[in-house]
Amino acid sequence: MREIVLFIFTLIFISGCTIKPEVKESQSAQLLIKTPIIKISDFALIKTHSSSKRVYVLNAGQKVLDILISDKICLNGPCFEKLNFNNRFFQRTHYENIFEEILNLEPIYDSKNLIKTKNGFIQNIEFNNELISYEKINSGIRYQDRAKNILIIIDFKGDK
Numbered sequence: 001m002r003e004i005v006l007f008i009f010t011l012i013f014i015s016g017c018t019i020k021p022e023v024k025e026s027q028s029a030q031l032l033i034k035t036p037i038i039k040i041s042d043f044a045l046i047k048t049h050s051s052s053k054r055v056y057v058l059n060a061g062q063k064v065l066d067i068l069i070s071d072k073i074c075l076n077g078p079c080f081e082k083l084n085f086n087n088r089f090f091q092r093t094h095y096e097n098i099f100e101e102i103l104n105l106e107p108i109y110d111s112k113n114l115i116k117t118k119n120g121f122i123q124n125i126e127f128n129n130e131l132i133s134y135e136k137i138n139s140g141i142r143y144q145d146r147a148k149n150i151l152i153i154i155d156f157k158g159d160k
Contacts, residue, residue, distance in 0.1 A: 024048045029140075031057065032153040033065075034087055037075075038053055040065055042135050046103065046156075053103060069100055091148040093128065102152060 005089035031044035042064070045056045068074040073085040080088065082096040089099070101108050109122060115122045119137035120136035140155035 024050060028157045029061070030153075030157070031055070031149065034149070034151040036091060036149065038065070039087060044154075053100065055103070071105075073099065090145065092151060098145075101106040102134075102141060103154070105139070105141050105154075107136075108134055 007105060024037070025048040027046050029044050029046055030042075032041040033039070040057060040058045042059060044065070045058070046097070047056070048056045052070035053068070054068040055065065056063060063076075066074075066076050066080075072079040074080070075084055075085070077090075082099075083093065086094045086096070086098060095109075098108055105120075107114050107123060109123070109125055111123075112125055113123050116136075117137075119138045122135040123133070125132045125134070127147075132143070132145045137139065139157075140145045140153070143152040144150070
């Protein structure tokens with residue numbers, strides 16, 4: 001009887017370690033990120049799970065970028081509170097979910113200064129006389145903060 005209980009416990013333990021979150025959506029994209037801490041231009045795989053999103057960039061079979069967004073944002077392993085990550089990544093104090101909104105091709109800052117266009121939208125947001133430009137065109141986005149030398153371009157392959 002003891003061996004059966006031990007066997008069942010071992011099966012539960014092993015299966016618990018191998019269960020991965022179900023992928024709701026997986027898309028490839030051309031990704032360009034230029035910030036003080038990341039400079040990369042390559043194809044990326046963006047996977048959406050029920051409670052997280054993950055951005056992978058592989059080069060020659062090796063992970064060169066791995067960003068996991070859930071209750072925190074993990075960058076190639078180490079995890080940060082979202083506001084701390086934003087301060088490091090964007091060099092500004094943005095609200096918690098700005099990076100997720102950019103990855104989801106959604107308006108930022110509660111649609112502040114949003115101008116709808118035929119294929120998306122444009123937003124120009126000013127911070128202390130410094131301009132952030134953000135636009136969605138079809139299945140891609142372009143986020144640029146010239147004052148902080150930050151550029152993010154994502155062009156999803158297929159429909160988004």
